Amino acid sequence: xxxxxxxxxxxxxxxxxxxxxxxxxxxxxxxxxxxxxxxxxxxxxxxxxxxxxxxxxxxxxxxxxxxxxxxxxxxxxxxxxxxxxxxxxxxxxxxxxxxxxxxxxxxxxxxxxxxxxxxxxxxxxxxxxxxxxxxxxxxxxxxxxxxxxxxxxxxxxxxxxxxxxxxxxxxxxxxxxxxxxxxxxxxxxxxxxxxxxxxxxxxxxxxxxxxxxxxxxxxxxxxxxxxxxxxxxxxxxxxxxxxxxxxxxxxxxxxxxxxxxxxxxxxxxxxxxxxxxxxxxxxxxxxxxxxxxxxxxxxxxxxxxxxxxxxxxxxxxxxxxxxxxxxxxxxxxxxxxxxxxxxxxxxxxxxxxxxxxxxxxxxxxxxxxxxxxxxxxxxxxxxxxxxxxxxxxxxxxxxxxxxxxxxxxxxxxxxxxxxxxxxxxxxxxxxxxxxxxxxxxxx
Amino acid sequence: xxxxxxxxxxxxxxxxxxxxxxxxxxxxxxxxxxxxxxxxxxxxxxxxxxxxxxxxxxxxxxxxxxxxxxxxxxxxxxxxxxxxxxxxxxxxxxxxxxxxxxxxxxxxxxxxxxxxxxxxxxxxxxxxxxxxxxxxxxxxxxxxxxxxxxxxxxxxxxxxxxxxxxxxxxxxxxxxxxxxxxxxxxxxxxxxxxxxxxxxxxxxxxxxxxxxxxxxxxxxxxxxxxxxxxxxxxxxxxxxxxxxxxxxxxxxxxxxxxxxxxxxxxxxxxxxxxxxxxxxxxxxxxxxxxxxxxxxxxxxxxxxxxxxxxxxxxxxxxxxxxxxxxxxxxxxxxxxxxxxxxxxxxxxxxxxxxxxxxxxxxxxxxxxxxxxxxxxxxxxxxxxxxxxxxxxxxxxxxxxxxxxxxxxxxxxxxxxxxxxxxxxxxxxxxxxxxxxxxxxxxx
Numbered sequence: 001x002x003x004x005x006x007x008x009x010x011x012x013x014x015x016x017x018x019x020x021x022x023x024x025x026x027x028x029x030x031x032x033x034x035x036x037x038x039x040x041x042x043x044x045x046x047x048x049x050x051x052x053x054x055x056x057x058x059x060x061x062x063x064x065x066x067x068x069x070x071x072x073x074x075x076x077x078x079x080x081x082x083x084x085x086x087x088x089x090x091x092x093x094x095x096x097x098x099x100x101x102x103x104x105x106x107x108x109x110x111x112x113x114x115x116x117x118x119x120x121x122x123x124x125x126x127x128x129x130x131x132x133x134x135x136x137x138x139x140x141x142x143x144x145x146x147x148x149x150x151x152x153x154x155x156x157x158x159x160x161x162x163x164x165x166x167x168x169x170x171x172x173x174x175x176x177x178x179x180x181x182x183x184x185x186x187x188x189x190x191x192x193x194x195x196x197x198x199x200x201x202x203x204x205x206x207x208x209x210x211x212x213x214x215x216x217x218x219x220x221x222x223x224x225x226x227x228x229x230x231x232x233x234x235x236x237x238x239x240x241x242x243x244x245x246x247x248x249x250x251x252x253x254x255x256x257x258x259x260x261x262x263x264x265x266x267x268x269x270x271x272x273x274x275x276x277x278x279x280x281x282x283x284x285x286x287x288x289x290x291x292x293x294x295x296x297x298x299x300x301x302x303x304x305x306x307x308x309x310x311x312x313x314x315x316x317x318x319x320x321x322x323x324x325x326x327x328x329x330x331x332x333x334x335x336x337x338x339x340x341x342x343x344x345x346x347x348x349x350x351x352x353x354x355x356x357x358x359x360x361x362x363x364x365x366x367x368x369x370x371x372x373x374x375x376x377x378x379x380x381x382x383x384x385x386x387x388x389x390x391x392x393x394x395x396x397x398x399x400x401x402x403x404x405x406x407x408x409x410x411x412x413x414x415x416x417x418x419x420x421x422x423x424x425x426x427x428x429x430x431x432x433x434x435x436x437x438x439x440x441x442x443x
Numbered sequence: 444x445x446x447x448x449x450x451x452x453x454x455x456x457x458x459x460x461x462x463x464x465x466x467x468x469x470x471x472x473x474x475x476x477x478x479x480x481x482x483x484x485x486x487x488x489x490x491x492x493x494x495x496x497x498x499x500x501x502x503x504x505x506x507x508x509x510x511x512x513x514x515x516x517x518x519x520x521x522x523x524x525x526x527x528x529x530x531x532x533x534x535x536x537x538x539x540x541x542x543x544x545x546x547x548x549x550x551x552x553x554x555x556x557x558x559x560x561x562x563x564x565x566x567x568x569x570x571x572x573x574x575x576x577x578x579x580x581x582x583x584x585x586x587x588x589x590x591x592x593x594x595x596x597x598x599x600x601x602x603x604x605x606x607x608x609x610x611x612x613x614x615x616x617x618x619x620x621x622x623x624x625x626x627x628x629x630x631x632x633x634x635x636x637x638x639x640x641x642x643x644x645x646x647x648x649x650x651x652x653x654x655x656x657x658x659x660x661x662x663x664x665x666x667x668x669x670x671x672x673x674x675x676x677x678x679x680x681x682x683x684x685x686x687x688x689x690x691x692x693x694x695x696x697x698x699x700x701x702x703x704x705x706x707x708x709x710x711x712x713x714x715x716x717x718x719x720x721x722x723x724x725x726x727x728x729x730x731x732x733x734x735x736x737x738x739x740x741x742x743x744x745x746x747x748x749x750x751x752x753x754x755x756x757x758x759x760x761x762x763x764x765x766x767x768x769x770x771x772x773x774x775x776x777x778x779x780x781x782x783x784x785x786x787x788x789x790x791x792x793x794x795x796x797x798x799x800x801x802x803x804x805x806x807x808x809x810x811x812x813x814x815x816x817x818x819x820x821x822x823x824x825x826x827x828x829x830x831x832x833x834x835x836x837x838x839x840x841x842x843x844x845x846x847x848x849x850x851x852x853x854x855x856x857x858x859x860x861x862x863x864x865x866x867x868x869x870x871x872x873x874x875x876x877x878x879x880x881x882x883x884x885x886x
Contacts, residue, residue, distance in 0.1 A: 001769060003726035007603065007697035008690055014604065031684045033649075033847065051604060051652035074847035076684070103684070106847035107820040131646040131843035140650050147607045154597075160450065161457065161494060164590045166676045166858070168877045169612065169659050170625075170636075172884045182613075184627030184636075186673075187665075187881055193613075193627075193636075200877060203574040203886070206476075207583050209494035215658065216612050222630075230629075233609045241474045241519070241546070247451055254450035283446035326444060377550040396886030400574035404476065404517035404549035415609070434611045434643060438630055441615045443646070443839030 012078060015052040019091055023083040030055065030095065031078040031103065033135070034071060036115035044068050046097070047090075047115070048079070053269065054137065056089035057081060057097050064097040073115075074106040112136075123427060130434060130443050141270040142431050146419045148267045150214055152259030153235045153413075160251065162237060163208040167200035169193055169216065173393035182220045193218035196412060198344070201238040202373060203400040205408045212237040214415075224438050226427040227312075227365060227417060231436040235418075238373075238410030245346070245356040245372035248409045249286065249332050252360060252368060256281040256330070274423055279329035279362075285322055286332040289354070292318050308337045310359075310366075319364025334358040336371075343383050346372040346409070356409075362421040370411025377401040455521060458495040462534055466526040473498065473538065474521040474546065476578070477514060479558035487511050489540070490533075490558070491522070496712065497580065499532035500524060500540050507540040516558075517549040555579075566870060573877060573886050584713035585874050589862045591710045593657055595702030596678045596856075603694065605680060606651040610643035612636055612659065616836035625663045636661035639855060641787070644681040645816060646843040648851045655680040657858075667881050669870040670755075670808060670860060674879040678861075681816075681853030688789070688799040688815040691852045692729065692775050695803060695811060699724040699773070717866055722772035722805075728765055729775040732797070735761050751780045753802075753809075762807025777801040779814075786826050789815040789852070799852075805864040813854025820844040 012029045032048030032055065044059040057079055059068055064081075071077075081095040111129055112121055114136040119126060126133040134140045154164065170186060171194050181192040197213050204211045217234040239251065260278045263271060271278070287295070289310070296317040297304050305311070310318075310333070322328040335354040338347050345355040357371025374380045380401055384391055391398060419431035429435040434443060455472045475491030475498065487502040500522055502511055507524075514520075524538040554572055555564055557579040562569060569576040577583045597607065613629060614637050625636040640656050647654045660677040682694065703721045706714060714721070730738070732753070739760045740747050748754070753761075753776070765771040778797040781790050788798040800814025817823045823844055827834055834841060862874035872878040877886060 002729045004689070004692050004696045004729060004775065005726045006693065006700055008686075008693040012684070016604075031849075033849065051606070072847075076847060076849040103850055104818050104848060107845045110846055129842070131649055131839065132846050134647070134650040143608070143651075144606060146609075150607060150609075151597075151601070154594075158594070161459075163494070163587060164593060165586070165876055166589075166593075166659070168674055168879050170661065170674050170879050170884065182627055182629065184625055186625065186884055187663075189884055191884055204577070204876075206574055207577040208586075216609070218613065220630075231611055231613050241455070243451075246447070249447050250449065250451040253447045257449055283448045286445045286447060332447065375547050393885075396574065399572070402550045403553055403575050404515075404519060405547060406474075406476065406519035407546055433608055433647075436611050436613050441613070441629055441632055441634060442836075 015050050015055060015091075018055075018083070019093070024085060024093075025082065027080060027082050027098070028095070029078060029080050030057075032076065034073050034075045034077060035135075037068075037071060037073055039068065046071065046079075048077070049135065049137070054090045056086065056094040058094055059097050059100075064100065066097075066100040070102075071100065072105055074110055076103040077101060078103060123429060127429060127435065127440065128443075134433075138273055141273045142419065142423055142425075143433060144270045145263065145267055145274070145276070145423060146415065146431060148263045149259055149418060149422070150233075150235065150415060152262040153214060153255055154212070155262070156255045156258040157210075157212045157237060160210065160254070162210040162212045162239070163204075165197075165201065165204050165208070165211045165213050166215070167194075167197045167204075167213060169218070180219050180221050182218050195219050196234065197236050198342075198412075199394075199397040201236055201410060202344070202405075202408070203397065205238050205240040205410075206400050206403075206405050209241065209406070210237070210239045217412075222438060226429075227420075229416060229428055229432060229435055229437060232417075232432070233415040235413040235415055236410065238408060240406035240408040242372065242407055242409055245334075245358065245370075245409050248370050248372070248411055249284075249334075249358055249360075252370070252411060252413075253281065253284050256284075276423055279422070280327070281330065284330045284332055284360075285326050285328050286334060286358075287318075287322075288335045289333050289337070290335070292331075292333050295321060308340055315361055315366060316364035319361055323363075329363055331361045332358050333361060341371070343387050343389060344373045344380065346374050360411075360413075362418065365417060365421055367417045367421060368411050368413045370409065372407070372409035375401065375405040375407050458493045458498060458534075461498075461526070462536070467528060467536075468525065470523060470525050470541065471538070472521060472523050474519065477516050477518045477520060478578075480511075480514060480516055482511065489514065489522075491520070492578065492580070497533045499529065499537040501537055502540050507543065509540075509543040513545075514543065515548055517553055519546040520544060521546060566872060570872060570878065570883065571886075577876075581716055584716045585862065585866055585868075586876060587713045588706065588710055588717070588719070588866060589858065589874060591706045592702055592861055592865070593676075593678065593858060595705040596657060596698055597655070598705070599698045599701035600653075600655045600680060603653070603697070605653040605655045605682070606647075608640075608644065608647050608651070608654045608656050609658070610637075610640045610647075610656060612661070623662050623664050625661050638662050639677065640679050641785075641855075642837075642840040644679055644853060645787070645848075645851070646840065648681050648683040648853075649843050649846075649848050652684065652849070653680070653682045660855075665881060669872075670863075672859060672871055672875060672878055672880060675860075675875070676858040678856040678858055679853065681851060683849035683851040685815065685850055685852050688777075688801065688813075688852050689729075691813050691815070691854055692727075692777075692801055692803075695813070695854060695856075696724065696727050699727075719866055722865070723770070724773065727773045727775055727803075728769050728771050729777060729801075730761075730765075731778045732776050732780070733778070735774075735776050738764060751783055758804055758809060759807035762804055766806075772806055774804045775801050776804060784814070786830050786832060787816045787823065789817050803854075803856075805861065808860060808864055810860045810864060811854050811856045813852065815850070815852035818844065818848040818850050
């Protein structure tokens with residue numbers, strides 16, 4: 001009987017191993033995709049693309065046992081050659097090729113010049129050719145940074161005693177209700193795609209005290225803007241036994257501090273490639289909603305049109321103001337009006353027209369909504385009634401409260417937006433692997 | 444201006460801190476849910492439930508400044524008291540209560556006796572009262588173990604150079620096509636819920652070489668069995684530059700080894716609580732599909748009815764056979780017939796009626812399907828044509844191959860099934876937080 005005993009040793013070297021060791025003068029084997037070929041006559045530079053970056057290989061007529069004309073860009077290959085120092089090459093080394101073995105070949109020439117430093121093409125073209133455009137090393141670097149943010153979220157919360165949960169995306173009713181739900185038929189019953197794990201994560205606070213989830217959410221909103229998607233990845237947490245909604249903001253601050261350190265440590269190459277300077281997250285200012293509106297109105301001589309909501313322009317100006325006056329990239333805006341928050345938001349006992357809730361703005365854009373939730377069964381059912389809503393379909397959610405729930409709160413962070421603001425992109429589609437919007441359902 | 448500077452220090456102790464330190468004789472503060480109250484007359488035992496476990500508190504008439512009659516089971520409280528050794532208490536210590544402060548109260552008596560060691564109730568009742576039944580410490584322990592499996596998957600793959608991706612769950616076409624798709628209207632266009640991230644993860648192999656995703660998948664299958672769900676969490680990976688499909692199985696073996704070590708280290712309490720003995724994953728036997736069928740037929744004197752598929756009963760018997768003969772809990776079954784695998788499966792060049800693919804059986808149940816994929820554009824389009832399928836709707840997927848893809852393969856693991864088999868449950872709903880099946884859409 002044959003047995004498998006674990007990960008197979010590879011004959012080929014990874015780039016990280018090659019760069020960490022002293023291989024000068026040694027013959028090594030590598031694999032990768034032919035990123036670009038520069039033919040200089042007697043020699044040619046063959047740049048291989050690997051997951052960790054690019055490596056320059058030198059093809060020499062007569063030395064390399066291969067015909068250069070048989071090598072296509074976008075082929076994948078295994079090569080053998082001698083490592084040499086070369087200051088002008090990426091990472092300071094190159095491989096003097098002896099042999100090339102073709103692993104696979106493309107069937108058509110590339111539709112985009114992915115080997116250019118900056119992909120000189122429209123967002124539409126990039127999205128239409130996603131499988132190809134992301135082979136550009138700067139394009140793909142965005143998603144490594146995105147990975148770092150999700151990793152940071154999970155690692156930090158594990159350390160803080162949170163339990164990871166997986167809640168269903170198909171439900172009978174949405175967490176916030178309303179028109180923004182995708183509806184479909186589930187074995188002859190009406191069903192929706194969940195717009196948030198809100199109800200489920202609250203129910204699980206009664207079980208695990210602290211929970212989190214990193215999963216897709218679905219919004220059937222007819223927004224056509226640079227910052228809206230109809231499907232996105234939501235980083236959600238919910239924590240019990242809080243003293244107030246400030247605990248939630250403090251936990252998010254802790255996450256941001258952890259994530260920035262992780263990016264600095266493990267994603268420095270990608271940050272450099274994209275020219276990203278990490279924001280300062282040592283201290284994040286907190287300002288009341290009404291106060292923030294007033295500050296912006298006064299400083300920028302702007303009339304307050306709607307006292308109950310922040311317009312995108314106002315969010316932007318709050319960002320500008322706090323950057324100018326406090327050198328802050330992030331601002332917590334607190335005490336949003338009750339009428340603009342869902343029924344489960346805890347009203348401020350000092351003035352119930354406001355809630356114990358917050359948004360986190362990052363460079364003038366909302367990336368998080370959170371706050372304390374109502375944990376008392378009677379208070380919750382009374383608020384549902386006061387809003388003219390029905391308890392129908394919420395029996396399971398409400399039962400968690402009927403049978404006791406600790407004071408709690410939580411938040412949801414839009415991963416693609418957070419990545420966009422961190423990298424300095426101006427369209428959330430730039431930091432979404434395969435965006436879904438009003439007009440885009442493919443690829 | 445007020446600022447937030449990171450996670451707030453708590454006045455209350457966590458159980459882990461209390462148990463790790465030497466607090467005997469000291470006064471401490473704790474919070475938690477009142478799991479159960481045992482009134483013995485002059486004293487009463489109040490068991491608090493915290494995320495890390497249970498802690499016994501002692502209420503003494505006259506000493507505790509509180510009326511016991513005011514304390515309800517399922518209330519959440521903050522208590523203050525003196526730590527004392529007590530061998531008969533969980534974890535060997537108890538808290539002699541001085542003060543109790545009520546944080547929240549339930550509105551109704553509990554519908555299930557969650558403080559019992561084993562919840563003596565039907566699966567239906569547990570699922571109908573999920574927010575309550577999971578407060579039983581053994582019920583919730585299952586999901587801590589599930590967390591460990593997902594953590595292990597991600598941590599191991601990060602170390603192996605994989606990139607985490609987030610692919611869309613709303614698509615224009617499913618990865619495998621067919622009738623098993625939930626369909627709905629997406630802004631006046633027909634859309635489906637993805638039954639697998641297959642196409643997307645393959646496309647991303649051309650970008651990141653190695654990718655993984657841990658996300659929900661949706662199957663509109665009309666199965667009504669103990670092992671099928673209509674929504675489940677799929678642990679998917681896909682890796683490029685493989686020498687053969689054995690590399691995929693070797694990587695999965697590496698994952699299982701890593702995950703079992705992680706469970707042993709960080710989830711020992713939950714394993715013990717559920718009486719779980721971890722399986723041996725040092726070496727996993729590999730057997731061909733046709734060979735396995737023959738072995739079972741011979742050993743158990745069973746006629747082979749369908750040479751192209753494994754019946755659940757046969758899977759079960761393969762599990763039994765390999766346990767008896769090799770003391771193996773896992774078996775890789777390889778070379779499934781081509782006609783039972785999707786079009787993108789790589790046929791075995793030695794005999795194209797079989798594929799370079801595998802299932803992993805764990806104690807007689809399939810928990811993984813994987814294999815090598817076709818990476819050559821022409822081979823792929825020819826197979827699509829030979830199957831009488833259309834390329835329509837697959838243009839984006841196919842473009843990845845047109846512009847070059849390395850040899851690659853991957854797999855998908857059903858998280859809930861893996862957890863079920865590990866724990867020894869006989870219904871996958873036992874290890875699903877909120878199952879979705881033919882009849883269940885709530886809670």
